[in-house]
Amino acid sequence: MRPGYGRRPSPAVAARNRRRALIAWGFCLPFVLVFAVFMLLPILGSFAMSFTDFKATDVQAPFNVDFTGLHQYVALFSDPRFLKSLAVTGTFVLVGIPITMVLAFVLALALNSGRGRIVALFRVGFYAPVVTSIVAVSMVWRYILQPDGLLNNALAVVGIHGPNWLNDTTWALPSLILMAVWRNLGTLMVIFLAGLQALPEEVNEAALMDGASPWRRTWSITLPLLRPTLLLGAILISVGYLQFFEEAFVMTKGGPLDSTLSVAFYTYQQFGFGQYGLASAASYVLFLAIALISLLQFRLLRSKD
Amino acid sequence: MALDTTLQEAPAPTLTPRQRRPRRRRLSGRTITYGLLTVGVIAWLIPFAWMAFGSFKTQAEITQQPPTWWPVSPTLDNFAQWFGPLNFWTFFTNSAVVAIATVLGNIVFCSMVGYALAKMEFPGKRILFGLVMVTLMVPGVVTFVPLFVLVSQLGLVDSYAALILPFITAPVGVFLMRQFMLGIPDALIEAARIDGAGEVRIFARVVMPLCGPPLATLSILTFLGSWNNFLWPLVVAQTEPHYTLPVALSLFSIGQNATDYGLLLAGAVLVITPILALFIVLQRYFIRGVATAGLK
Numbered sequence: 001m002r003p004g005y006g007r008r009p010s011p012a013v014a015a016r017n018r019r020r021a022l023i024a025w026g027f028c029l030p031f032v033l034v035f036a037v038f039m040l041l042p043i044l045g046s047f048a049m050s051f052t053d054f055k056a057t058d059v060q061a062p063f064n065v066d067f068t069g070l071h072q073y074v075a076l077f078s079d080p081r082f083l084k085s086l087a088v089t090g091t092f093v094l095v096g097i098p099i100t101m102v103l104a105f106v107l108a109l110a111l112n113s114g115r116g117r118i119v120a121l122f123r124v125g126f127y128a129p130v131v132t133s134i135v136a137v138s139m140v141w142r143y144i145l146q147p148d149g150l151l152n153n154a155l156a157v158v159g160i161h162g163p164n165w166l167n168d169t170t171w172a173l174p175s176l177i178l179m180a181v182w183r184n185l186g187t188l189m190v191i192f193l194a195g196l197q198a199l200p201e202e203v204n205e206a207a208l209m210d211g212a213s214p215w216r217r218t219w220s221i222t223l224p225l226l227r228p229t230l231l232l233g234a235i236l237i238s239v240g241y242l243q244f245f246e247e248a249f250v251m252t253k254g255g256p257l258d259s260t261l262s263v264a265f266y267t268y269q270q271f272g273f274g275q276y277g278l279a280s281a282a283s284y285v286l287f288l289a290i291a292l293i294s295l296l297q298f299r300l301l302r303s304k305d
Numbered sequence: 306m307a308l309d310t311t312l313q314e315a316p317a318p319t320l321t322p323r324q325r326r327p328r329r330r331r332l333s334g335r336t337i338t339y340g341l342l343t344v345g346v347i348a349w350l351i352p353f354a355w356m357a358f359g360s361f362k363t364q365a366e367i368t369q370q371p372p373t374w375w376p377v378s379p380t381l382d383n384f385a386q387w388f389g390p391l392n393f394w395t396f397f398t399n400s401a402v403v404a405i406a407t408v409l410g411n412i413v414f415c416s417m418v419g420y421a422l423a424k425m426e427f428p429g430k431r432i433l434f435g436l437v438m439v440t441l442m443v444p445g446v447v448t449f450v451p452l453f454v455l456v457s458q459l460g461l462v463d464s465y466a467a468l469i470l471p472f473i474t475a476p477v478g479v480f481l482m483r484q485f486m487l488g489i490p491d492a493l494i495e496a497a498r499i500d501g502a503g504e505v506r507i508f509a510r511v512v513m514p515l516c517g518p519p520l521a522t523l524s525i526l527t528f529l530g531s532w533n534n535f536l537w538p539l540v541v542a543q544t545e546p547h548y549t550l551p552v553a554l555s556l557f558s559i560g561q562n563a564t565d566y567g568l569l570l571a572g573a574v575l576v577i578t579p580i581l582a583l584f585i586v587l588q589r590y591f592i593r594g595v596a597t598a599g600l601k
Contacts, residue, residue, distance in 0.1 A: 023504045024427035031418040031474045038471040045451030059457045110338050124588050125346035131584045133533040135551040136573040140356040143566050148370055190592050243444045246535050250555055264446045279450050287447040294442040
């Protein structure tokens with residue numbers, strides 16, 4: 001490296017770099033403003049508020065609130081309803097995700113073996129629920145799950161006396177999980193199908209030559225090769241499942257006896273009661289869970305580059 | 306291998322049906338697969354059919370036991386209620402205005418940042434991109450409480466601005482645009498620069514015209530997100546003139562009309578049909594968007 005080159009740019013180059021940086025920031029400006037005000041500020045604000053006794057009555061003078069340390073978190077974790085909401089959200093995620101994943105994988109395998117228009121039709125059919133408003137489809141499902149609704153009438157045909165799905169503490173959460181599976185299957189199906197179509201043909205063909213059965217090829221070749229896609233799908237869907245709210249809002253209002261009270265619903269309720277500090281603390285617990293999962297996704301995306 | 310068609314009747318006089326059945330006449334794997342898929346897809350679509358049929362039933366018919374499948378005496382009363390006393394068009398206009406403004410904002414602003422992040426060098430770039438990646442998945446439930454305080458401070462509660470502004474750009478959109486723009490050859494941009502085009506001109510005339518695919522994906526995902534958005538509009542739209550469709554529908558469903566299923570199903574039809582129609586027309590883009598972006 002010769003002196004005078006590279007290290008210290010000449011004034012002309014420095015001026016050009018500065019001009020370029022200005023232009024670049026000019027391109028970023030609208031986004032940065034909106035992002036700072038409506039995303040970063042609330043994220044930090046939520047964090048700050050969770051350490052105060054912020055109430056609805058403090059909205060006009062937000063800086064008059066008192067710092068209360070970890071008080072809100074202590075209150076949160078000694079509230080049996082919050083603990084219940086953690087359990088409900090956990091069940092929703094841990095039961096809902098495996099079911100959605102397995103169904104979506106089987107579906108993707110089935111569609112991947114076919115060709116042509118008919119496959120496109122199936123894909124559209126299974127994907128359709130994904131695009132619909134949760135509020136609207138929750139209304140439809142509430143109607144289907146009525147004690148004398150479509151589902152129980154169908155069950156009666158085969159001699160089963162169905163329960164009052166949404167008003168039964170045992171069946172309310174499984175009903176919401178069922179609807180979540182119905183609505184989210186399409187997303188995973190499409191992601192898995194894209195993953196399957198990107199797999200190298202040769203490996204499968206080699207196994208075929210070696211006489212491996214279809215079952216064995218799926219288990220020992222397709223599944224391991226598809227692992228990154230499966231993981232990505234699991235992460236995506238779990239971030240969605242962790243925040244489930246609308247289903248409960250429309251179908252059960254969190255009941256009966258809090259059996260469908262999710263963390264998001266709990267947060268919304270505390271907000272409604274004017275307990276902004278407590279609501280912020282609850283939302284931050286949810287945020288931590290989602291942040292951990294996002295971190296996993298971030299590393300995953302990186303390792304693929 | 307799997308091409309053998311099934312159930313081809315071939316005369317075989319020397320064998321009795323009993324002897325032949327077990328091996329040769331088996332249904333092929335593909336037929337079984339398609340059969341199961343057909344049953345599955347019908348089951349998957351039944352809720353839509355049930356919703357559509359129900360929306361044309363009278364209150365008496367909808368509570369009747371056993372239920373009718375096809376409406377016996379179809380009526381438009383449920384829809385007439387929405388279009389008449391329930392101000393459907395107000396909610397529809399609100400939803401549409403918010404969604405379109407959000408889409409336009411994302412198209413312009415996310416592309417601009419995406420371009421800077423993909424094709425320019427500037428101090429702070431890594432930090433900016435890092436922040437975008439970190440906030441990629443921050444859900445509304447985390448930010449809505451302080452956001453509400455902020456919006457109250459700004460005096461924007463119950464306004465279009467409050468419904469639109471927080472969503473006018475999104476980290477996901479920035480990420481999507483940047484990823485695509487990384488693939489645009491530098492030589493193209495250099496050539497335009499040598500021809501004397503300014504940066505804004507290069508962006509608008511050279512880069513943007515190449516970005517059709519990611520812009521389609523971005524528009525669809527943003528429109529979908531906005532049309533179906535619920536928590537924030539529920540919090541911030543406090544009077545009927547600013548309700549979006551899902552908010553209006555949900556509040557009717559837990560109020561005095563909670564058991565008026567004809568009305569509720571008609572409302573659901575009105576919310577779902579526009580987006581379902583859009584999906585059927587543009588399904589390739591919807592599905593490609595999800596598959597490639599992998600990010601909702």
